Amino acid sequence: MKINILLFFTWVSFIISAQVNPGNSCDQAGCSVAGSYSNLSGVPSMGQYSCLFSTPNANWLAIGIGTNGSVHLQLTQTTNAGNLIDVDFALYGPYTSVSAGCPIGPNTPTVDCSYSASATEYVDIANALAGQVYILLVTNFNGQPGTISLVQNPTQPSSATINCAINFTATTAQTPATCGQATGTATVTPVGGYPPYTYSWSSPGNPTTQTATNLLPGTSIVTGK
Secondary structure (H helix, E strand, O other): OEEEEEEOOEEEEEEEOOOOOOEOOHHHOEEOOOEEEEOOOOOOOOOOEOOEOOOOOOEEEEEEEEEOEEEEEEEEEEEOOOOEOOOEEEEEEEEOOHHHHOOOOOOOOOOEEEOOOOOEEEEEEEEEOOOOEEEEEEEOOOOOOEEEEEEEOOOOOOOOEEOHHHOEEEEEEEEOOOOOOOOEEEEEEEEEOOOOOOEEEOOOOOOOOOEEEEEOOEEEEEEEO
């Protein structure tokens, strides 16, 4: 996912590196494509949400739809020792953004939901449309520290694509370099996603700050997570 913005005499290309990055509340729901992350433990239940009769150690993920089709994901939870433990979820949407979907409450209608004792669940979205955002609530009923993985269903491939740029973009501001001198500056401001953000610039010195200075005319690339 790349955003190219012409900044007078300087090109800045912002590459969004999507990863599973959950939030502790609905409005912090992090972008999700596929991968794994540490679960939560020791967090009290929020009470009953839809089919979830309890919601201990809840965290939130956002799924942005890149192209039309169906989405089929496999959700699995293990302890730090690798033992399978119960994982439960509720899926909400579609929304135009994470902020449009939040807050989500106990009576918010779900698209998909499971409270079974299984360590592996399947999250399905039918007829998803490009630009839509779905919000996934995942819980850890067992309470043990461990890992949750969210990957494509190996037996039922998705026909839609998931695109974190739907709910994670960036704006830029700059001072152009002039007369061929390294006098340019550029600042990238993420919109959406889940902070803290990290930055890596391709300019001399490879700065890791939100603002890069001493830029020459040409192309500068910043990777943000």
